[in-house]
Amino acid sequence: xxxxxxxxxxxxxxxxxxxxxxxxxxxxxxxxxxxxxxxxxxxxxxxxxxxxxxxxxxxxxxxxxxxxxxxxxxxxxxxxxxxxxxxxxxxxxxxxxxxxxxxxxxxxxxxxxxxxxxxxxxxxxxxxxxxxxxxxxxxxxxxxxxxxxxxxxxxxxxxxxxxxxxxxxxxxxxxxxxxxxxxxxxxxxxxxxxxxxxxxxxxxxxxxxxxxxxxxxxxxxxxxxxxxxxxxxxxxxxxxxxxxxxxxxxxxxxxxxxxxxxxxxxxxxxxxxxxxxxxxxxxxxxxxxxxxxxxxxxxxxxxxxxxxxxxxxxxxxxxxxxxxxxxxxxxxxxxxxxxxxxx
Amino acid sequence: xxxxxxxxxxxxxxxxxxxxxxxxxxxxxxxxxxxxxxxxxxxxxxxxxxxxxxxxxxxxxxxxxxxxxxxxxxxxxxxxxxxxxxxxxxxxxxxxxxxxxxxxxxxxxxxxxxxxxxxxxxxxxxxxxxxxxxxxxxxxxxxxxxxxxxxxxxxxxxxxxxxxxxxxxxxxxxxxxxxxxxxxxxxxxxxxxxxxxxxxxxxxxxxxxxxxxxxxxxxxxxxxxxxxxxxxxxxxxxxxxxxxxxxxxxxxxxxxxxxxxxxxxxxxxxxxxxxxxxxxxxxxxxxxxxxxxxxxxxxxxx
Amino acid sequence: xxxxxxxxxxxxxxxxxxxxxxxxxxxxxxxxxxxxxxxxxxxxxxxxxxxxxxxxxxxxxxxxxxxxxxxxxxxxxxxxxxxxxxxxxxxxxxxxxxxxxxxxxxxxxxxxxxxxxxxxxxxxxxxxxxxxxxxxxxxxxxxxxxxxxxxxxxxxxxxxxxxxxxxxxxxxxxxxxxxxxxxxxxxxxxxxxxxxxxxxxxxxxxxxxxxxxxxxxxxxxxxxxxxxxxxxxxxxxxxxxxxxxxxxxxxxxxxxxxxxxxxxxxxxxxxxxxxxxxxxxxxxxxxxxxxxxxxxxxxxxxxxxxxxxxxxxxxxxxxx
Numbered sequence: 001x002x003x004x005x006x007x008x009x010x011x012x013x014x015x016x017x018x019x020x021x022x023x024x025x026x027x028x029x030x031x032x033x034x035x036x037x038x039x040x041x042x043x044x045x046x047x048x049x050x051x052x053x054x055x056x057x058x059x060x061x062x063x064x065x066x067x068x069x070x071x072x073x074x075x076x077x078x079x080x081x082x083x084x085x086x087x088x089x090x091x092x093x094x095x096x097x098x099x100x101x102x103x104x105x106x107x108x109x110x111x112x113x114x115x116x117x118x119x120x121x122x123x124x125x126x127x128x129x130x131x132x133x134x135x136x137x138x139x140x141x142x143x144x145x146x147x148x149x150x151x152x153x154x155x156x157x158x159x160x161x162x163x164x165x166x167x168x169x170x171x172x173x174x175x176x177x178x179x180x181x182x183x184x185x186x187x188x189x190x191x192x193x194x195x196x197x198x199x200x201x202x203x204x205x206x207x208x209x210x211x212x213x214x215x216x217x218x219x220x221x222x223x224x225x226x227x228x229x230x231x232x233x234x235x236x237x238x239x240x241x242x243x244x245x246x247x248x249x250x251x252x253x254x255x256x257x258x259x260x261x262x263x264x265x266x267x268x269x270x271x272x273x274x275x276x277x278x279x280x281x282x283x284x285x286x287x288x289x290x291x292x293x294x295x296x297x298x299x300x301x302x303x304x305x306x307x308x309x310x311x312x313x314x315x316x317x318x319x320x321x322x323x324x325x326x327x328x329x330x331x332x333x334x335x336x337x338x339x340x341x342x343x
Numbered sequence: 344x345x346x347x348x349x350x351x352x353x354x355x356x357x358x359x360x361x362x363x364x365x366x367x368x369x370x371x372x373x374x375x376x377x378x379x380x381x382x383x384x385x386x387x388x389x390x391x392x393x394x395x396x397x398x399x400x401x402x403x404x405x406x407x408x409x410x411x412x413x414x415x416x417x418x419x420x421x422x423x424x425x426x427x428x429x430x431x432x433x434x435x436x437x438x439x440x441x442x443x444x445x446x447x448x449x450x451x452x453x454x455x456x457x458x459x460x461x462x463x464x465x466x467x468x469x470x471x472x473x474x475x476x477x478x479x480x481x482x483x484x485x486x487x488x489x490x491x492x493x494x495x496x497x498x499x500x501x502x503x504x505x506x507x508x509x510x511x512x513x514x515x516x517x518x519x520x521x522x523x524x525x526x527x528x529x530x531x532x533x534x535x536x537x538x539x540x541x542x543x544x545x546x547x548x549x550x551x552x553x554x555x556x557x558x559x560x561x562x563x564x565x566x567x568x569x570x571x572x573x574x575x576x577x578x579x580x581x582x583x584x585x586x587x588x589x590x591x592x593x594x595x596x597x598x599x600x601x602x603x604x605x606x607x608x609x610x611x612x613x614x615x616x617x618x619x620x621x622x623x624x625x626x627x628x629x630x631x632x633x634x635x636x637x638x639x640x641x642x643x644x645x
Numbered sequence: 646x647x648x649x650x651x652x653x654x655x656x657x658x659x660x661x662x663x664x665x666x667x668x669x670x671x672x673x674x675x676x677x678x679x680x681x682x683x684x685x686x687x688x689x690x691x692x693x694x695x696x697x698x699x700x701x702x703x704x705x706x707x708x709x710x711x712x713x714x715x716x717x718x719x720x721x722x723x724x725x726x727x728x729x730x731x732x733x734x735x736x737x738x739x740x741x742x743x744x745x746x747x748x749x750x751x752x753x754x755x756x757x758x759x760x761x762x763x764x765x766x767x768x769x770x771x772x773x774x775x776x777x778x779x780x781x782x783x784x785x786x787x788x789x790x791x792x793x794x795x796x797x798x799x800x801x802x803x804x805x806x807x808x809x810x811x812x813x814x815x816x817x818x819x820x821x822x823x824x825x826x827x828x829x830x831x832x833x834x835x836x837x838x839x840x841x842x843x844x845x846x847x848x849x850x851x852x853x854x855x856x857x858x859x860x861x862x863x864x865x866x867x868x869x870x871x872x873x874x875x876x877x878x879x880x881x882x883x884x885x886x887x888x889x890x891x892x893x894x895x896x897x898x899x900x901x902x903x904x905x906x907x908x909x910x911x912x913x914x915x916x917x918x919x920x921x922x923x924x925x926x927x928x929x930x931x932x933x934x935x936x937x938x939x940x941x942x943x944x945x946x947x948x949x950x951x952x953x954x955x956x957x958x959x960x961x962x963x964x965x
Contacts (some may be wrong), residue, residue, distance in 0.1 A: 013485075020486035028502050036502075126706065143626040145578045147585045147598070148619045151605050159609045234747035237703045241742075242762045242814055243735025246727065253761065257752045275493030279582055283605075293494070294586055297501035309498050313490045332752060332798035 003328065006338040010324055014317045021313045022074065026067050029302040030059070036302040041083060053083070057303075079307035084299045089307045092292060097311065098182025099169060100277060100288035103211065104315075106185075106204050108270055111212035115219025115269075116262060122220065123227035123258075124250055134220060141217025146276035149210040150283040157206060164205045167285040171199050207284040211276050215269030219262055226258040260331050267323040271316055373639045380635025386628025387573075394444040401437040409593040420613050427613040429604075435613060438595040439621045445596050446625065449511055450576040454569050456515045461522025462565060466553050468523065469530025481527065484520040492517050493582060500588040510589040514579055518572070525568055529561045536560075563640035567633055574629030581622055597622045648719055650854050651677040651700070651738075651822055656713035658699040659924065667924035669695045671878040671932065672713065674951065675856075677822065682848065683856045684865035684886070686901070687875035693858045694743065696875070697824045700856075701740055702730055717822075736766055739820040741828045741844075745807035749799040755783070755810055756795030762817050782813040786843060805836040809843070816847055823848060824856045841868075862902065866890055874898045877922050877932040880951060884958040894960040896937050931963075939964055 029036060037053045057080060058066050073080070079089035122134040158166040169184050170176055177187040177196050185204065188196035230236060231254055239249050274290075281291040289308060296304035328334045374380050398404050402425070412432030420427040426435040468480040487495070499513035530553075533539060539556050547556070581598030583589035590596035597618045604614030658670040669692045677683050685693055698704045700715050702722060715722040717738060722730060742748035750758055759779040763770060770778075776795070783791035786809040799807055808828055815823060828844060829837035845868050848855050857869060865872055865886065872889045874882040874897065882895040893899045922928050922935065930947050934940045939962075949961045 016482060017485045017489045020482065021489050024486060025498070028498060139627070139630070140623075143574065143630050144623050145582055145585075145598075145626075147582060148601065148622065151601060151608075151615055151619065154605070155608050155612070155615075232705045234742050234744060235750045237698070237705070238740075238742055238748045238811075238814070239750070239761070240703045240731075241701050241734055241740045242817070243731055243733075243739075243765045244761055245731055245765060248761070248765070253750055253753065257750065260752075271491040274491040276582075278493060278497065279585060282586065294497070297497050298587065300501060302502070305498055305501060309490055309494060312494055316491055317489055330752060332754075333800050336798070336800055 003325075003335065003338070006328060006335075007321070007325060010321050014321060018310075018313060018317060019071075022071055022310065023067070025306050025309050026070060029306050030063070030066060030070075035059075036300065037083065056081070074307075074310065079310075080303040082296070082304045083301045084296070084304070089304050092304065093289065093307055093311060095182075096287065096289040096292045099184075099286060100281070100290055101315075102183035102185065103204065103207055103281070103286060103288060104270075104273060104277060107208040107211040107273055108215075110208055111215040111219060111269060111273065112266060114212075115216040116223050116259065118216075119220040119223025119262070120227060120250075120255065120258075122224040123231065126228060135224075138217040138220045138224075141213040142221070144213065145279075146210055146214060147279040147283065149213050150207070150280050153206045153210055154283060165203050166206060169200060169203050169286065170196065171203075207280050207286055210284075211273050211280050214272055214276065215266075218265065218269055222265060223258060223262045226261045227254060230254050230258045256330060260327060263323060263327050263330060266326075267316075267320040270319050270323075274312055274316060370639050374635055377635055377638065379631050380638070383628050383631025383633075383635055386624060387632050390443050390625045390628065391447060393440050394447045397440045397444045401434075401440045403434040403437045404441075406433040406437045407441040407593075407595050417607075417611055419611075420617075426617045427611075429600075429614055430607070430611075435600075435617055438600060439597065439618055441595040442597040442600060442618065442621065443625065445507070445590055445594060446577045446580060446622075447573075449507070449514075449580045450573045452511050453514045453518055453576045453580075454572055456511075457518035458522050458565065458569060461519035462526050462558075462561070464519075465523040465526025466530050466557060466561075469527040470534050470549075470553060470557065472527075472531040472534070480523065484523045484527075487517060487520040488524075490517075493579060496579065496583060497586065497588055500583065505588045505591065507590050507594065510580065510583050514576060514583075518576070521572075522565070522568070525564060526561050529564060530557050533557050533560055563636075567637040567640060570629055570636055571633035574626035574633070577622065577626055577629075647679075649676045649716075650679045650681075650718060651675075651856075652714075652716040653696075653700060654714040654716065656696070656699055656710065656715060658695055658704065658708060658710040660705070661707045661709070662925075665925045668711075668927060669878050669924050670699060671927070672948075673875070673878070673880055675873050675880060675883065677854050677856060679821070679854055680852045681854045682845075682868060682870045683854070684869035684872045685856055685858045685875060686860060686862060686865055686872060689860060691875050692878040693875060694826055695878075697740060697826050697856070697858060700824065701734065701738065731765075735762055735820070736818050737820055738822040738824070739815045739818075741811050741815045741823065741825040743826040743828070743830065745804060745811045745828070745832075746799070748811050749807055751799055753798075754795065755797050755799070755802075758810075759783075759795070759814060759817065762814060766818055778817070782817050783810070785816070785847065786810070786813045788813070804832050805840065808832060808836075808840050812840070812844055812847070816851070819851050820853055822854045822856070824858070826858045827860070830859075874901065877927065878924070879932065879948075880959075880961065881933065882958075882960045882962075883951070884956070888956050888958055892958070894954065894958070894965060895962050896939055896964075897933050931961075 035050075035054075037050050037057070037059065041050060041053070054060060058069050061069070070080075077090055079093070081087065082089050082092060085092065118134045118138070122131045122138075125131050154166050157164050165171065175196070177184065177191050177193050180187045180190055184200035185197055188194075188200055236249060236254050239253050240246070244253065277288065277290040278294055280286070281288045282294055285291075289311065293305070293308035293312075295301075296308060328338065393400050397407070401407070403410075410431070410433055412428075415424070415428050415432040416430055418424050418428040418432075420435075424434050424436070426439065428434055429438070464480050464484070468477045471477050490498075495517045496510070496513040499516060500509050503509040503512070534557065539552060542552050542556050580589055581596065581601070584596040584598030585602045587599075587602070590599060592599065600618035601615050601622070604611070604616075604618065607614050653673055653675045656670055656673045657668070659666050659668045661667075673692070673696055675683070675685075685696065687693055695704070695708070698708065699710050700722070702715075704710065710723060713723075717733065722733070725733070749755075753761075756776070756779055759782060760775055763775040763778055767775070779795060780791045783794055788794055788806060788809050794802075794806075794810075799810070802810065812828070825844065829840045832840065841864065857864070859865060869886050871885050872883065873880050874889075874895065876897045882889070882893070882898045884892075889898070890902070893902050922932060928935050931937070931940070931945050931949055934945060937945075945963045949963050951959045951961045952965060953959055954965050
């Protein structure tokens with residue numbers, strides 16, 4: 001009832017937002033001054049090649065026709081040809097997206113799990129050395145840009161401790177598992193290739209940690225703050241008065257309400273994570289969508305840029321819907337509000 | 344108008360100022376109780392002053408530009424060059440100080456451009472919550488928030504030419520919605536306060552209600568956010584430069600310095616380490632200061 | 646005479662805050678016999694709630710008990726292990742909190758919260774029986790449709806219903822002592838009265854003892870056996886209800902009784918001059934002395950002790 005209409009409402013809202021985003025991107029890549037084709041191909045390419053490309057992208061039509069044409073094709077999964085590789089952008093995306101998804105998922109799970117764990121540990125051992133250590137770590141995580149972490153890891157692990165590899169997704173002498181999902185760890189698990197799985201996992205560690213530090217720290221800080229706040233509340237004192245064990249209060253009755261603010265900002269932290277992927281993939285030579293995107297941006301490959309931004313937009317919007325559902329699941333007050341609003 | 348009335352008004356004004364002064368003194372006292380806040384303030388002041396007076400403070404101001412002195416290239420820290428020199432012989436310390444000038448400049452410009460429209464839109468949408476104005480403004484905000492921030496900034500910079508000016512525009516374009524969101528939440532709850540409703544009953548103009556009744560009560564949250572954002576804009580700016588989409592050489596920029604220096608690791612470690620530390624330090628400063636401000640201002644409100 | 650159920654001796658407690666340590670409780674002593682109904686009265690901010698929390702051992706994290714004993718059936722709760730305390734709480738002594746809106750966990754259903762208490766005290770009880778017990782508990786506080794209520798969240802209930810749920814939670818087991826902190830003050834007067842009647846009936850049925858914290862002298866006079874009057878963190882007077890209302894001895898009690906508005910007229914009641922002292926820097930000696938009309942430095946050299954003046958009447962004042 002309430003929940004289903006809530007999800008439906010969120011989906012419709014998201015479609016509107018994505019349409020708006022497509023318009024924004026369109027304005028960005030097509031209406032910007034100058035000839036995008038000439039800018040991408042460089043001055044030495046003959047005029048007839050440029051003209052053919054312009055015709056293909058319908059650049060000489062009025063803007064609204066161009067937009068309708070572009071959005072229809074985009075909805076069909078056709079992002080046009082890349083101006084630099086001349087391949088269909090959709091194929092490039094198919095090739096590079098799984099690597100980014102693997103990294104982002106791994107980093108996202110790591111971020112949420114450790115953020116909450118550290119925050120809770122910090123709150124329960126308030127003012128102990130553990131609490132202080134976690135708070136210093138969380139502060140460091142918030143104020144340090146992802147690329148600084150990445151460069152630091154590169155230095156430490158690349159030159160001094162050879163515990164984790166610092167480049168690529170698999171060791172050079174390792175045979176890649178057949179592509180099923182495109183995620184190395186998942187594919188190797190599916191094919192039972194244990195060695196490739198472990199190696200893939202090892203390659204994930206450094207980029208994932210570098211990616212998740214900012215969000216992890218934010219999560220830890222918010223979890224700590226809201227737990228400390230809730231532990232003072234009357235209902236926790238009441239639980240104790242009625243004889244519930246401290247353990248069950250900490251792990252369940254105080255933790256659940258405290259997770260609401262933490263989960264609410266999970267979406268934002270995931271956005272920060274996708275942003276930082278642009279830097280981290282570059283540094284760890286991770287063959288993902290973000291590295292592809294950076295190159296597209298530097299080369300002014302407008303079709304590829306539009307596609308990458310659109311794909312990331314869809315990803316982010318999906319994550320936000322999921323986050324909203326989890327928050328509604330955690331917080332009955334939100335569910336009530338939804339039930340009262342929509343029938 | 345009798346003179347006794349003016350005297351009374353004068354007294355009232357004097358009293359008001361005295362209370363104001365007293366408030367400030369108490370807030371300052373609370374602020375200084377927390378050593379971390381003071382550390383934050385000191386960091387911000389020292390780095391900010393260094394940025395402003397870079398020409399007088401930097402040991403080699405001419406090294407900020409396209410200066411070349413191969414004879415002194417790659418000098419390790421110490422002696423004549425406190426933090427060492429880069430591959431073309433420029434003083435790292437001087438370039439960090441000028442890098443601060445750029446970082447601060449960018450952060451100030453971005454926030455000065457992004458906050459006012461964001462705040463105004465948030466005020467309007469929050470006050471007219473539930474109406475069409477609200478949904479139009481907030482949907483537009485959602486669109487800008489639908490892309491991970493750095494991605495949008497990079498896309499914008501890419502389409503325009505990669506330079507400092509366009510980087511600022513790009514970051515500004517993605518930054519205003521956060522202020523709209525913040526103020527929207529505050530305004531939509533403040534509009535139910537008695538003093539706002541009283542002003543409405545007395546027939547005050549919408550302008551008066553928005554800017555004289557609601558806005559003053561959002562100021563402390565906005566100020567806190569602006570302070571914290573100084574740090575985060577510096578991170579975004581240096582990230583853009585790190586990829587090559589921000590400041591272009593030879594402009595000294597901390598992100599560019601880290602990126603360039605990374606090629607010379609681990610032997611010439613000072614090329615990356617010091618600029619990286621410089622970023623972390625200033626962002627830490629703004630964070631500590633912002634948290635301190637928040638503590639003082641929220642206590643003051645209660 | 647048999648051993649009292651609860652004996653609090655010289656209990657001191659306070660809170661750490663930014664301006665230092667607030668010494669809120671300054672040597673509170675009180676005795677509760679089995680089945681006895683005690684009223685604890687005083688102005689807001691005099692330490693009633695702190696007394697309750699200190700007895701139960703659930704002070705907020707910046708609070709600390711600094712001295713004294715809490716003897717429950719002869720055993721000092723301050724020396725008890727956390728495990729022992731946990732077993733006692735909810736089973737032998739329990740409490741009802743002031744604000745029912747804040748005392749219920751917002752993200753668990755009424756059923757889940759009742760169930761958690763039952764599981765804590767009856768580890769072997771099957772789920773079906775726990776559910777039955779929960780329904781009975783809700784029915785005993787006269788809540789309509791208890792089965793449906795089990796699946797409701799606190800946010801779906803009215804204030805009066807929440808307060809009844811709180812009472813149900815506290816009375817899930819037959820506790821020997823129920824400390825009630827002004828239940829109902831957050832509610833409408835009519836509902837407050839209903840809740841009060843319900844609560845007292847349940848207490849009497851179970852023959853539990855209660856410490857009823859309130860600032861309403863009317864409630865005390867109507868329901869309680871014995872009254873403790875509290876001022877600024879200590880007990881200033883204690884007597885059987887009739888005795889206290891007939892013959893108030895402490896100047897604070899006298900002022901308190903005069904401050905009650907009467908329905909029968911008699912003009913505007915007199916307030917008490919002055920205010921509750923600053924706990925960071927409480928007045929030396931008798932804490933009431935800055936507001937006391939009988940104070941003189943020669944007569945009141947230190948903090949007066951509670952003395953028995955006969956008729957089971959105790960008072961802490963140098964006049965007696």
